[in-house]
Amino acid sequence: MVITLGLRAVETIAPATSANLGAGFDVFGVALDTLSDRVIVERRKDDIIKIEVYGEGSSEIPLEPEKNTAGLVALEMLKRAGEKSGLSIKIYKGIKPGSGLGSSAASAAATAVAMNDLLGLNLTPTQLIEVAAIGEIASAGSPHADNVSAAIMGGFILIVSRDPLEVIKMNLPRNAEFAIVLPEIKVDTRIARLVLPKQVDLTNMVHNIGRAATFIAGIALNSVEIMGKGMIDAVIEPARAHLIPGLNHVKEAALKAGAAGVAISGAGPSIIALVDSSRRDVREVALAMKDAFMEIGIRSRPLCARPGEGARIIRREL
Ligand code: HSE
Numbered sequence: 001m002v003i004t005l006g007l008r009a010v011e012t013i014a015p016a017t018s019a020n021l022g023a024g025f026d027v028f029g030v031a032l033d034t035l036s037d038r039v040i041v042e043r044r045k046d047d048i049i050k051i052e053v054y055g056e057g058s059s060e061i062p063l064e065p066e067k068n069t070a071g072l073v074a075l076e077m078l079k080r081a082g083e084k085s086g087l088s089i090k091i092y093k094g095i096k097p098g099s100g101l102g103s104s105a106a107s108a109a110a111t112a113v114a115m116n117d118l119l120g121l122n123l124t125p126t127q128l129i130e131v132a133a134i135g136e137i138a139s140a141g142s143p144h145a146d147n148v149s150a151a152i153m154g155g156f157i158l159i160v161s162r163d164p165l166e167v168i169k170m171n172l173p174r175n176a177e178f179a180i181v182l183p184e185i186k187v188d189t190r191i192a193r194l195v196l197p198k199q200v201d202l203t204n205m206v207h208n209i210g211r212a213a214t215f216i217a218g219i220a221l222n223s224v225e226i227m228g229k230g231m232i233d234a235v236i237e238p239a240r241a242h243l244i245p246g247l248n249h250v251k252e253a254a255l256k257a258g259a260a261g262v263a264i265s266g267a268g269p270s271i272i273a274l275v276d277s278s279r280r281d282v283r284e285v286a287l288a289m290k291d292a293f294m295e296i297g298i299r300s301r302p303l304c305a306r307p308g309e310g311a312r313i314i315r316r317e318l
Contacts, residue, residue, distance in 0.1 A: 007316055009042040010117045014110035014311035015154070016095045017102030018178070018272045019146040022231030022263040023211035027159045029102075029150030032178065033308030035095045037103070039070060039110035041118055042317075044086035049074060055093035057103070062138075069104040069135040070111040076131050077115035080123075097139070098186050100270035105147030108135030109311040112152070117313055126165055128152050139189055147266065154310030158216070172307050173222045175278040179259065179285035181250065183293050183300040185269040187243050192267035196239050204234040224276035228260025231274060237264055244269045246296040253292035257285040 016035040021028045044050070049065045065071030070089050078085065089111065095103040112132040116123050123131070132148035149157045149167045160166040215230025241247050244264065250271050254262040258280035259273035271289060275282045286302035293300040 007043075007118050007120075007318060009040060009315075009317040010114040010313060011038065011040045011315035012110040012114040012117075012311055012313050013038045014106040014113070014151045015102075015308045016305075017105055017147045017150040017266075018100070018180070018270075019102065019144075019150070019266040020233070020236065020263060021215065021272070021274070022237075022261060023208040023233045023235075024146075024158065024215060025208075025233065025236045026144050026146050027212070028156070028215070029146035029158075030156045030172070030178075031150045031154045031308040031310055032101070032180075032305035034180070034303050034305040035101060037094055037106035037110055038092040038314075039107060039114055040088075040090040040092075040315075041074070041111065041114040042088040042090075043118070044088050047084055047086045049087050049089065051089045051091070053091045053093060055091075056095060057097040058091075058093055060097055061091075061093075067138055069107045069138040072138055073108050073111040073131055073135040074115055076134050077112065077119060077121065080131070081119040081121055083119060096182070098188060098269075099182050100187065100264065100266040100268045101180070101182070102147035102151055102266060104136055104139035104189075105132065105151045106311075108132040109148055109151035111135065113311040113313065117316065125152055126167065129167065130165055150310070152310050155307045156219070170216075170219050172219060173224055173227075175276050176224050176227065176307070177275050177277040177282045178305045179254065179273040179275050179282050179289065180265060180270055180303040180305060181286060181289035181293060181300045182270045182303065183244070183246075183298050185244065185298065187268045189267040192240055192243060195243070196236060200235055207232075207234040224260050224274060228274050228276075231261030231263045233263060240264060240268060244271070246293055246298060247271070249296060250289050250292040253288045254285050257288035259285045
């Protein structure tokens with residue numbers, strides 16, 4: 001007789017991500033090789049789902065499964081597996097919540113990958129993204145899929161269609177790197193989505209289609225410079241600008257330091273600049289943005305990143 005032992009615990013890691021990249025609102029996302037969240041999911045003998053959160057901004061994160069990103073993902077995975085198992089979910093936050101760097105998406109992606117393995121569900125990457133997007137409801141109020149797609153698949157992704165979900169992954173030019181600055185300002189993603197216009201002027205729509213297409217053309221032509229031209233957004237960024245004091249000043253500083261393009265990262269407040277690392281020093285751009293924030297009295301953390309790997313398993317226990 002063969003006895004199959006199920007897994008008892010799985011540990012995963014998922015990267016920070018930057019969404020939109022200018023004109024690609026809710027469509028473009030890139031995984032970053034800098035910050036990450038780590039999640040350990042373990043079966044319990046009872047039927048309780050216990051969530052513990054440690055690290056960056058952990059005190060602000062609700063622990064009730066129905067209000068927690070990882071909790072929502074775990075509940076959905078149990079539903080799909082038809083199981084009632086209790087779980088212990090430990091989340092180690094390396095990405096500050098409300099930073100515009102896909103903090104909740106990383107926890108959601110790491111939990112989806114861990115639960116998929118723990119329950120032996122064998123979900124496809126697209127199915128994992130669908131489940132992880134449900135986790136985004138806890139932080140953004142709506143299940144947008146740009147951050148979670150990049151967090152699951154790694155690299156640069158674009159969302160072709162939301163329903164049914166279809167995602168394309170593209171390799172960026174080797175010299176495409178990112179300078180990021182994370183200011184000490186809090187922007188609630190829910191509010192940053194509420195301030196958006198419900199209707200879009202046709203002129204702005206034409207502008208944004210042109211820019212988003214230019215970004216993809218830059219990738220196809222292996223030109224960071226052309227990608228950078230595609231990072232100008234006429235719709236979402238103007239509506240959010242008031243949430244980030246000094247936004248234009250910092251963007252100007254990035255361009256002056258040699259960035260090919262610059263935009264709010266996700267819903268903000270982080271700002272991300274695309275840099276051709278074969279011609280410019282990525283660190284100089286990050287520091288120029290930090291200095292620009294400091295000039296208006298806002299402290300910030302500069303970061304440099306390359307496109308990174310997606311969520312993955314780092315430990316299994318029987
Ligand atoms: N595309 C989303 C937004 C990303 O801009 O609201 C949120 O991180």
